[in-house]
Amino acid sequence: MKRVLVVLVCLSIIIFSVSAVPNPILKSCCRNYSSTVPKFTRIQEHAIQEKDGRCRIKAVVFKLKKKRVCSDPDNNEVKKLLEKLSKKEQRG
Template identity: 55%
Template structure:
């Protein structure tokens, strides 16, 4: 019985340590939307963040000088911006 209790406590501590450790996937998630929409000329690249369990919200993530701008994909300005960037990407 003592061994079972020691193993159970050990597993509990291990689980807490693993859950408390920083998760690199979650760390790169947008948690809220920026109020501003960046200018198309300064955007280096963009990606779509899905609400897939590892991230809480769906977002369009624009990269500008190594910084991330998280935008609401339902915003009409963001939709138009993504269309422009997609066309620019296709042209090369």
């Protein structure tokens, strides 16, 4: 019985550790929004930054070839871009 309990505790620790790993795009928090929205063709990856204890603002983070761009998720251009990216991901 003790072995089963030890195994369950170890598995729980491993699962918690893996799930707590941050998204590689979000190495640091966005502090403000960029004044420009990137072009669809330049975007390599994207992620959503949540407003939580670690980050002060909610943002969409677009990873481009040499930089990352922080965008306002309430911006209509950004919303359209996210829809387009979502459709691209669904197609494969």
